[in-house]
Amino acid sequence: MVKDAVEKFLNLKFNMTNQKVINDSINDNPVPALANVHICRIAEEMCFLQIYQKFEKFDINFEARRIKRILDIISNPKWRGEWIESSRDKQFENIFDNVINRSPESVDSIPSTSTSTSTSDGNRRSRSSDTVVEELGTENVNINNGTPSSPPQIVATNLKMSEVMTIYDEKYPILSQMLRFYSNLTKLRNETYKDAEISVTYQKNFNWKLYSDLNIFEKEKAATLLKDFPFFADLSHIDKSFLLNRFWTSFWFFERICDTLVTFGDTSKGNFVMLQDKSIYDLDALIKENNFGNRKEWKKVEEILFGYWKRMLKMMKELKPDILEIMYIFCCILWNLSFLNVNLSEDGEEVVRRGRLIIHTEMREFYDFDDSRWQRIHSLQNILLLTEKSVKEYKKSYVVVVA
Numbered sequence: 001m002v003k004d005a006v007e008k009f010l011n012l013k014f015n016m017t018n019q020k021v022i023n024d025s026i027n028d029n030p031v032p033a034l035a036n037v038h039i040c041r042i043a044e045e046m047c048f049l050q051i052y053q054k055f056e057k058f059d060i061n062f063e064a065r066r067i068k069r070i071l072d073i074i075s076n077p078k079w080r081g082e083w084i085e086s087s088r089d090k091q092f093e094n095i096f097d098n099v100i101n102r103s104p105e106s107v108d109s110i111p112s113t114s115t116s117t118s119t120s121d122g123n124r125r126s127r128s129s130d131t132v133v134e135e136l137g138t139e140n141v142n143i144n145n146g147t148p149s150s151p152p153q154i155v156a157t158n159l160k161m162s163e164v165m166t167i168y169d170e171k172y173p174i175l176s177q178m179l180r181f182y183s184n185l186t187k188l189r190n191e192t193y194k195d196a197e198i199s200v201t202y203q204k205n206f207n208w209k210l211y212s213d214l215n216i217f218e219k220e221k222a223a224t225l226l227k228d229f230p231f232f233a234d235l236s237h238i239d240k241s242f243l244l245n246r247f248w249t250s251f252w253f254f255e256r257i258c259d260t261l262v263t264f265g266d267t268s269k270g271n272f273v274m275l276q277d278k279s280i281y282d283l284d285a286l287i288k289e290n291n292f293g294n295r296k297e298w299k300k301v302e303e304i305l306f307g308y309w310k311r312m313l314k315m316m317k318e319l320k321p322d323i324l325e326i327m328y329i330f331c332c333i334l335w336n337l338s339f340l341n342v343n344l345s346e347d348g349e350e351v352v353r354r355g356r357l358i359i360h361t362e363m364r365e366f367y368d369f370d371d372s373r374w375q376r377i378h379s380l381q382n383i384l385l386l387t388e389k390s391v392k393e394y395k396k397s398y399v400v401v402v403a
Contacts, residue, residue: 027058037064065346068353075360076381168324172362174230174355178327181225188221189276196278198263204285206302214276219248231355232334239348246340250333250391253305254383257312258326273309283310300397308390312383319379324366331359332384339388 029038041063045053168176223244226232232240260274271283286306335352337344344352367373 025054027055029060031060034060034064037067040067068349072353171365172324174331174359175324175327175362177230178330179323181229182327182330184225185222193277198278198280203279203281204289206281206286210279211275215248215252218276231351234351235348236345239344242340242342242344243334247334249395250387251330253308253391254312254329254333254387257309257316261316271310271313301394304390304394304397308386311386315383325380328359328363329380329384336388339392
């Protein structure tokens with residue numbers, strides 16, 4: 001039954017054979033725990049070449065890493081079904097970063113480290129390109145008809161938040177845990193700045209020391225809120241520290257706009273941002289003014305941050321994301337290895353990969369497996385990429401300034 005289903009899906013006919021032929025034509029796998037990788041590698045050759053020829057050199061551990069990269073890349077919403085070349089005489093280091101940072105049309109290959117005498121397999125195309133699942137998260141539970149330009153309908157508007165969370169826990173367990181983290185973080189802020197009042201006058205000179213102090217305080221307090229987060233809790237201490245150190249700057253960049261829109265709504269025509277202590281800054285004035293006189297290097301740092309906030313305001317007002325879409329972006333920021341400057345352990349990478357796959361599945365269900373609703377994932381991915389690239393440029397410029 002399985003054989004018939006696979007043949008029908010791939011439009012192929014598999015011939016039956018005996019054990020001797022299999023032993024002569026397929027490499028042995030010395031690591032039984034990676035049998036799934038071995039099967040994927042065999043299936044790839046069979047699907048594209050209709051034959052599997054024994055590799056002269058076969059390293060199952062390298063192949064495992066390659067398969068993991070492939071799974072991540074085909075989960076990218078910009079993937080359009082073009083398969084990845086398998087240049088067998090190259091190394092795979094740095095290839096994944098190249099793929100993430102380039103458009104789908106200019107994707108480099110993810111090479112296999114194994115070598116074979118079989119025919120060159122360039123210019124491959126997935127047979128299932130028409131059915132690609134593009135797997136790739138304000139405090140309002142946005143309720144509407146679920147058109148491509150709006151979030152889907154999830155629950156009735158008369159439900160209490162506790163009832164909503166019960167539904168979320170059942171249907172979206174990881175996204176709901178991120179929502180709990182953010183809710184607890186918000187409670188911490190409200191308690192810390194309960195006596196602060198939203199200023200009537202927008203400030204035109206950005207207080208960098210205040211911004212830094214607020215973030216440092218929050219980092220120290222909020223890190224404990226993530227200690228039991230699914231999959232993250234399974235990482236080693238060193239892997240957790242790598243992810244958290246990278247997470248906070250991107251989180252604060254993006255979350256400042258989320259918090260501002262939660263407070264003021266998305267109908268305001270002004271371009272302003274609110275910090276955690278409720279101080280408000282006019283972004284147009286900040287971009288226009290030079291707070292550091294002739295120190296042009298600091299002006300570059302300001303332009304990156306304030307320019308990002310202004311662009312993000314526009315994007316978020318147009319998208320009007322649901323709270324779970326915001327939580328999805330938070331999860332992606334936490335588990336985004338492509339902008340990490342160090343390598344996690346192999347076990348750590350596997351844990352993160354599994355976590356990402358699950359939140360992609362949860363988003364699929366959130367969109368009710370509707371392809372038109374799923375188009376919103378492209379907008380969420382654009383938000384994520386703009387955030388990560390802006391933070392990368394910000395850190396680069398900031399290091400130059402303080403050096």
